[in-house]
Amino acid sequence: MSPPINDAITILLIEPNPGDARLFSESFADANVASEIHAAADGETALDFVYQRNEHADSPRPDMILLDFRLPDVDGADILSELKAEPALRSIPVIVMTSSASEADIARSYDLHANAYVRKPIEPDEFVELGRSFEDFWLTFVRFPADRTCSSY
Template sequence: MVPPDEDTVTILLVEPNPGDSRLFTESFADASIASDIHTVADGDAALDFVHQRADHAESPRPDIVLLDFQLPTVSGEDVLSELKSEPELRSIPVIVLTSSDSEEDIARSYDLHANAYLQKPVDPDEFVDLVRSFEEFWLTFVRFPRDNE
């Protein structure tokens, strides 16, 4: 993994399915997006990562979080709630990326201040399209706050 520079976006992918994690990571690489992707598989690890504690004490602060709602241990809903309730973390954009198309899940995500709700593609080829559209909006037009370290 290349150390990120100021033109590289640090992404935390919170995804319990190893196949989906691989598809996202490969799609970002195929799209030549300047990103430093870190993947965790459950809610506890996601919270440890953003709080930079336990096994993730040396992890960078993510510029954006891609969050599956269906997680083992701590739910994605609880991770989102904690991220958006803590002043030092609430500025991190959180994109809920899940297979659910439930209106309740969508409404709940936005009630908890998710920045977007995206349904995961079923077809692997659609992952590339999703990543390209993600790049066009989130990584081209959106500005992220930088730490003053």
């Protein structure tokens, strides 16, 4: 079962563009999405956050990950593959959010077990609509196991 709707969920946003990261965070706030958003600008920082190591040893485990495939160091597809291969992490929904409309990128995302593939908004109003859409679907309708560390599915 998912957390009660009034509880904030922890989202890790893996986004190299600081402007897009800011727009995304602001759009969730504008849409009144109960979330705590942590941003990582590169793959190494994201992996440190997820594995709770180095300067992120006290970071919370994310309830959801929004992943841009185009990162400056570690390829987003490699991060997705690693997350879905790790039993303790594979239950975290990973939504690939990128500007690419490439059919190859879409197919690769799902081959690597992404939970969804979303085109990144262009206009600020589209970011707010995306935030509302995430709340409507991922936070209202989708159900997760009570034990989020479960690796049996």
